[in-house]
Amino acid sequence: MTAAAQVFNCANHAPLPVHDRAGNDYCYNCVIENFQAPAFGLARRMLNDWAMAEDAVQESFVSGYRAFSQFRGQNIKAWIMRIVANHCRDILRSRRARPTVSLDPLPSGPDDVTPSAAEIPSAQESPEDHAERQELRRAIEAGLAALPAEQKMALVLVDVQGFSYDEVALIMDCSLGTVKSRVSRGRGSMRDYLRATGELLPSQFRQDK
Amino acid sequence: MFRFIGQHRHLRIGVLSQYQDELLPPGRRQAVAAALERCQVCRQELDQLAAMLSAMRRLPNGPAPRSFVFAAPPAPAPVARASLFLGAPRWVYAGAVSVAAVLLAAVVSADLTGSLVPQDHAPAMRSFQAAPAPGELAPQETAVPDAGQTQGLMKSAEPGSNGPEPVESPQPEPGIAVPLAPPAQGTPPSSEALETAPPGLTPAPAQETAMNAAAWADEYPSVAEGQATTPLMWRVLEGLLALAALAGLTALAFKMRRERR
Numbered sequence: 046m047t048a049a050a051q052v053f054n055c056a057n058h059a060p061l062p063v064h065d066r067a068g069n070d071y072c073y074n075c076v077i078e079n080f081q082a083p084a085f086g087l088a089r090r091m092l093n094d095w096a097m098a099e100d101a102v103q104e105s106f107v108s109g110y111r112a113f114s115q116f117r118g119q120n121i122k123a124w125i126m127r128i129v130a131n132h133c134r135d136i137l138r139s140r141r142a143r144p145t146v147s148l149d150p151l152p153s154g155p156d157d158v159t160p161s162a163a164e165i166p167s168a169q170e171s172p173e174d175h176a177e178r179q180e181l182r183r184a185i186e187a188g189l190a191a192l193p194a195e196q197k198m199a200l201v202l203v204d205v206q207g208f209s210y211d212e213v214a215l216i217m218d219c220s221l222g223t224v225k226s227r228v229s230r231g232r233g234s235m236r237d238y239l240r241a242t243g244e245l246l247p248s249q250f251r252q253d254k
Numbered sequence: 255m256f257r258f259i260g261q262h263r264h265l266r267i268g269v270l271s272q273y274q275d276e277l278l279p280p281g282r283r284q285a286v287a288a289a290l291e292r293c294q295v296c297r298q299e300l301d302q303l304a305a306m307l308s309a310m311r312r313l314p315n316g317p318a319p320r321s322f323v324f325a326a327p328p329a330p331a332p333v334a335r336a337s338l339f340l341g342a343p344r345w346v347y348a349g350a351v352s353v354a355a356v357l358l359a360a361v362v363s364a365d366l367t368g369s370l371v372p373q374d375h376a377p378a379m380r381s382f383q384a385a386p387a388p389g390e391l392a393p394q395e396t397a398v399p400d401a402g403q404t405q406g407l408m409k410s411a412e413p414g415s416n417g418p419e420p421v422e423s424p425q426p427e428p429g430i431a432v433p434l435a436p437p438a439q440g441t442p443p444s445s446e447a448l449e450t451a452p453p454g455l456t457p458a459p460a461q462e463t464a465m466n467a468a469a470w471a472d473e474y475p476s477v478a479e480g481q482a483t484t485p486l487m488w489r490v491l492e493g494l495l496a497l498a499a500l501a502g503l504t505a506l507a508f509k510m511r512r513e514r515r
């Protein structure tokens with residue numbers, strides 16, 4: 046393992062060496078460990094289905110492993126997320142082509158959103174605050190689920206996962222302007238959705254300041 | 255309704271959004287900041303947006319439901335990621351090849367049976383008009399011998415001149431010989447025949463030539479006109495179709511070989 050791979054920690058897995066196009070070495074299992082959470086976070090929201098998201102992420106990592114020699118060695122997170130994004134698009138496309146395969150309808154309200162494994166109250170948070178936050182969180186997930194796919198993808202990448210606009214242009218394979226407009230429209234729709242469900246009121250944003 | 259307060263127009267979500275993300279150019283940013291200072295509605299909009307974004311940023315990304323690490327390296331694919339050329343499903347290529355092949359067969363068979371040449375016989379008709387009818391040729395020509403015809407006579411007497419050739423050339427056979435012959439002559443045989451026919455002296459060959467020319471023009475109108483544009487277009491189309499079919503077959507073969515591995 047050379048310099049690039051040494052920053053990773055192979056404690057929990059067998060090293061899986063791969064080389065990018067620039068000649069750098071990596072442990073692909075370390076790449077997976079680093080990016081499986083955002084990969085799954087994107088796939089779950091794009092597909093609205095945990096099992097399908099799991100499969101999609103697994104298949105994306107297989108594709109990424111096979112295509113690793115094409116990676117130019119710049120932004121590995123964006124490169125992995127791009128594969129996941131493309132795979133989700135393919136799945137959505139085939140789902141549209143065969144509507145009978147679609148087993149799970151879009152969540153119709155906040156209660157339908159699959160609970161997240163990370164919904165643990167933090168130490169400095171009162172139970173009331175926690176409940177309120179959970180409510181807002183569910184509302185946002187439901188709002189995301191109701192968005193058109195491309196707006197949803199842009200919003201998840203920028204506002205949930207914190208990617209820069211430039212990275213999102215890479216991941217979504219579109220122009221910076223397209224990312225900006227998708228984010229703007231997505232935020233507008235999300236704000237309208239939260240207002241309609243009563244989740245976005247002046248009393249609520251004060252605590253976030 | 256009341257979106258305007260004096261000169262102020264409430265800031266849209268797109269502008270607020272970019273202001274929040276610090277994507278606005280400095281001048282625009284200052285203008286927005288000034289507007290926010292003056293307008294409480296816009297401030298509230300921005301506050302709501304900020305609250306929403308902060309809540310979204312706190313949404314959990316994971317953890318993933320399980321670890322996706324590979325216990326063993328996944329089977330390598332020969333070519334890593336489908337290129338655009340080989341990205342479509344197999345039936346697309348098969349379909350494209352079939353369509354190209356069918357079209358090619360149609361065009362080639364139409365070409366061979368001669369139904370590609372225009373169905374209106376306008377060029378042939380013009381040839382008929384240019385070449386006088388056999389009955390009126392002799393009297394007309396003998397009655398008015400002019401300079402042009404004298405020239406024609408002299409020309410036909412010249413050795414090596416291509417004048418008399420159409421007169422002597424036999425009825426062209428359909429096939430390769432015919433389309434090649436007229437362009438070498440430069441001018442359509444009908445006018446050539448008129449020019450070179452010696453008035454009064456040899457009316458029979460002139461008549462024959464005119465008829466031959468007319469018949470020839472009838473059979474190959476566009477070539478007789480000296481414009482081979484229509485057949486050329488079809489040739490190009492045939493070539494393109496053949497290329498398309500070949501490209502599709504190649505893509506299909508590549509794809510099948512890749513998928514088998």
Ligand SMILES: [Zn+2]
Nearest residue numbers: 055072074075
């Ligand atoms: Zn490792």
Ligand SMILES: [Zn+2]
Nearest residue numbers: 264293295296
């Ligand atoms: Zn305003």
